[in-house]
Amino acid sequence: MKYSPINNKLFINNRKKFTAKMKPNSLAVFNSNDIYPISADSTMPFQQHRDIFYLSGVDQEESxxxxxxxxxxxxxxxxxxxxETNEHIAVWEGEKLTKEKAFEVSGIKTVYWLQDxxxxxxxxxxxxxxxxxxxxxxxxxNVEVETRxxxxxxxxxxxxxAHAVAKSAPILQRLRSVKDEIEIDLIQKACNITEKGFRRILSFVKPGVxxxxxxxEFIHEFIKNRSKGFAYTPIVASGNNANVLHYIENNQTCKEGELLLMDVxxxxxxxxxxxxxxxxxxxxxxxxQKAVYNAVNRVKNEATKMLTPGLMLDNYHAEVGKIMTSELLGLGLLDKADVQNENPDWPAYKKYFMHGTSHHLGLDTHDYGIITEPVQANMVFTVEPGIYIPDEGFGIRIEDDVVVxxxxxxxxxxxxxxxxADEIEDLMNS
Structure with a gap:
């Protein structure tokens, strides 16, 4: 692993919290992910199942x-x-966890080989x-493949x-959504690496790139700082590409006068x-462009203030919609008639801001969390409003990660x- 060892107190505490929610005389099982084939003898890079990692810190296949x-x-x-590891595996694949190393990582004393x-x-x-x-x-x-x-x-x-069956998911949804201090520190490290990548490209971007x-440039900086890479498929969208919410081709040339939206x-x-x-x-x-940018930034700042314990996310998204409506009126993108005649199921602001404002963040980019239950302290959320104007050739989204x-x-x-906006201009021109 590229990352530094994690204090196994995190995984010990996570297991205590999980087992405290289990029924009497019950047992729970968690599997690692498969290594998925591409074709011939090629495989995709291994990604550990987040639940077994959350509960044990084990970050290898067949666990x-x-x-x-x-x-x-x-x-x-x-x-x-x-x-089971051996010298042959160590030579061909690299060293796997020994029983002693597994205890160091997880705090679990009883380790058997898989054949047992x-x-x-x-x-x-x-x-x-x-x-x-x-x-x-x-x-x-939306999973179509059969997992391990x-x-x-x-x-x-x-x-x-003959055994009764229960579900781990409701327990994990609640536990994983509220972050331990060690987890928040790890997310902060990820954010700090992202910052280095963003600062790197500010001096790199110019017409013709x-x-x-x-x-x-981003992946260079990320791996250089002990990240495995992108947290999700990167969006680097110049000009009208920014109006495609999940644009991932990243194959166009940036032109003079355009805006560049980067969700990376x-x-x-x-x-x-x-x-x-x-x-x-x-x-x-x-x-x-600056007027629209500043409007999005104001919405982000107001939305952030609302993320407090007890908040219901449906109410939150509705209130953010009202703030966005006001900004769109100020920009001349909506008029009062648009708002008065809007469909309550698809308000007028949705023409320019069609996605949600926030989602849980953690081991997954769209992390576990029951969205019908109140927000709690130590939940981590994104805040990411946007305004997308295909007729004007640009879209703007701004996003930060915050801890309640x-x-x-x-x-x-x-x-x-x-x-x-002014700081970004100063840094790009310094």
């Missing part, structure tokens, strides 16, 4: 975590099953009544059909940051990343 807090045998209350899994599982399944399975129930999930977790669940339910060259951020230790900035390719906004505080305004993890 299984079992939690059984009421197990009669104390050593089986927490178990890791790992792919069925024998040990038979013993502990005869001692429990309920088994927690880990299904993907994220509100944005899916295959294991199918095997478990076929082999032990391509979107893919800008993408390359680094991960660190599997934790994500999520940044958007919009800058003038020529180093100076036109009056119109018990009292007062959220803490901005990106407070050191340039955002004011």
């Amino acid at each position: 299984i975590l079992v939690l059984f807090p009421d197990c009669p045998k104390e050593k089986h209350r927490e178990i890791l099953f790992l792919k 899994m069925e024998k040990v599982m038979f013993e502990i399944m005869t001692q429990c009544d309920t088994v927690y399975i880990n299904t993907n129930e994220h509100y944005r999930a 977790e899916d295959r294991f669940t199918k095997w478990l339910k076929e082999k032990y059909p 391509t979107e893919y060259e800008i993408e390359a 951020a680094a991960e660190y230790a599997n934790y994500c940051s999520d940044l958007t900035r919009t800058i003038p390719v020529s180093g100076k906004f036109t009056n119109r 505080q018990e009292t007062g305004e959220p803490f901005n993890l990106m407070k050191n990343i340039p955002i004011e």
Whole structure:
């Protein structure tokens, strides 16, 4: 791993919080992700399943975590099953976790090799009544492939059909959405790496530069600072490309007078940051571009202040919509008749700002969190309003990542990343 070792206190505490929510005499199982093939002998880079990482810190393939807090045998209350390492694997693939190293990473004392899994599982399944399975129930999930977790669940339910089945997802959705101090520090590191990437490109962007060259500057800075790379597929969108919300081709040339929207951020230790900035390719906004930019920035600042404990996200998005409506009226993009005659299910402002303002952030870019429940302290959110004007050839989005505080305004993890229009112009022309 490129990242520095993480204090295993995080994973020990995460397991305590999870097991405290389990039913009596129940067992929970979590699997690592597969390594996905491309073709021939090529594979995609491995990405660990965030749930097993959250609960153990184990960041390698073919790993299984079992939690059984009421197990009669104390050593089986927490178990890791790992792919057995040997000299051959070390030479061809690199060193895998030994039992000793797995304990250092996770704080779990009982580690078996994977070939012992069925024998040990038979013993502990005869001692429990309920088994927690880990299904993907994220509100944005749209998964067509069968995962390693899916295959294991199918095997478990076929082999032990008399057990009651419970879901891990509701517990994890609530636990993962409220961040530990160690997690916030890791997200801050990801934001700091993102800042270095953004500052690097401010002196690089000029007319004639391509979107893919800008993408390359970001990845250089990210990997240089111990990130694995992008937290999500980067958007580097010049001119009218910015009006395509998920534009990822990044293959056009930036032209004089255009704006450049960049939704690009680094991960660190599997934790994500999520940044958007919009800058003038020529180093100076036109009056119109700056007026729209400042309007988006004002909406972002007002929306940020609203993220306090107890807030319901539906109400939040509706209130942000009202603020945006006011700004669009001021810019002449809407008139009073547009607002008076709007469809309540698709308000007038949606013509220019059609996406949500905030989402949870953490181990996933769109992180776990139950969006029908109140906001809590130590949740991390993006704040990302935008105004998109295809008729004028540009779109503007601005995004920061913030931590909800018990009292007062959220803490901005990106407070050191340039955002004011004048500051961006000064840095681009210095």
